[in-house]
Amino acid sequence: MSVIDIAPLLLPLETTDTFNKYFGFLNILGHYYKFNIQVPKEESKLQGGMKLECEWALHHRLGNHVKILIKQRLNNANSLAFFLKDFVFIVENSLKDSFVEPELCSVVSLQILEQIQELGWNRLLDLDQTLSLIELAHKDDSGRMHKLKIFLNKQDMTIRPICQTQLPEAFNFIWSGKTRLSHIFQEFEVAVNLYQNFWNMLKEIDDNCCVLEPEKPTFASTNRRIAIKSNLSLHIVVNCRQPTTFPECKFVGNPPETSEFRETLNLNLHRWDVERSLYKNLQEVLDIDFPSPTDVSIQVVKADCGICYCHNQNEEVPDIVCEDQRCSHAFHQSCLYEIMVIMQIHLTVTMRMELDLDLDLVKAVTMKKKQQGQHPLLFYHVSQLLSYIAKAKKENCMIIMFLNNRSISDWIMVEDGFEIKNYFTFVPKNEPGLNEDYLSQSSSVLDCFSDCTDMVYM
């Protein structure tokens, strides 16, 4: 038995004075594994002098006890041929039960490689180890690089793969079990060409305007928020199919200014010309020149929501702006809603727990600030009024309660703690003729709160 019979793919690699080094492949269960072996020249040094290295793919499949066994045989072997025969036998036995076909050689993987070949390797941007994620690139006429990620289902190649693109619309390709990667790619090229005008229009805007949003526009983003001046910007959503048509417009800023611009826009709308570029059209109908991206006079527009400190939150931008010029913060509708709900819950819970009120009777009462425009000096918590209410109930009285509108919370504002009875008037319940009219006419409380729109009593 010669070495050639067992390892026909073994080549001498290096010869020195003391040893010969071989390199080659061994066929084990139909697969070829790379290995190196070093054999001493002198026969007397053969035992214990051989050194073996095999590739990782084989090494990691062998159990520890198998490795020990191989080492023993290697040390005891008296010829290379015998050892190789032993080695193949041991490895075949240990792999027989647990054998997994290596990925690279599976039929499906070969098919995939073939399809990539057909497409051209120059189009390939990235490929993961399992060949199930393929990233392709297409450069359009303007030199923009578009990426297409294809996730293949290797269990069943007839299942429609998932495609990820940076297109403004979902990428829909025709799929039958026989569709190949090249077909998908062709459709992708067609789709990319479809949006050329759209990207050109947005590029003009990105180059010439101070775009606040998105910070790093992708090819997929159809929206832009363009600064008009400090604290005023225009949010547009562009139609990607017909980019020169009038986009969805929304002004973000203080109400007097935004409504002014909205009026200008409405007046000039007839001047919109679909033959003109989007950028020029916007300037035309708004009657302004957008400040350039390098314009430093534009103060950073308070773009973040004053509550969550973010701008884009679940596709929502802060578009409710505080009317008070000193504040002029923008808020997300959802953030404002949330805090309103919390206040409402707070009110309800507190009322239930502490006052044991019939909620149907409780309505938030709006109250404008006192005419002097000063904050009342004292704040009393509802719980502090419990004793008053308990007393009122004991005496079978009716209580008029004012809730302040500023926080819709469980606070009651009174100007002076010692005058509390003026604000919480106790009226015996069974007094004849007692009704709202009576109260509104008689109680001195109402003089203090003459501009109350509503009141709650119990």
Add this chain to the structure above:
Amino acid sequence: MTSMEKRLQKELQAMTKDPPAGVSVNTDLLSSNLSEWVVDIEGAPGTLYESERFQLGFKFTSRYPFDSPQVMFLGPNIPVHPHIYSNGHICLSILTEDWSPALSVQSVCLSIVSMLSSCKEKKLPPDNALYVRTCSKDPKKTRWWYHDNSV
């Protein structure tokens, strides 16, 4: 990142980049998810607390900024002030009932510094002894009865 972490991250950035006078975040004592902060504050010049240094502890829940933070003075040096109890609890309406999500760590710190600055006489709250003995560990659980807003 949760919205609470996002917002605190931004607040932290702003406060470390451009700290208001007499207020600085102790970044060594920040917890990893930003839910606990320690802020060093210094009494303003020309006031009773001039050049005195104090530490404020902030604790945020995941509901921040909808939920107010828990704020109290930490450590050995607690200012003697009619609205600050000797266990560090602070009687300040914006920390509980008057909290609004438009407020921030910075505005709370500034309110506390200005509360110290407007103090005319260093004295403990009148009910300090009783309160410190009976209160909950969390000042937010206290039902404050705000006496006055002159200080």
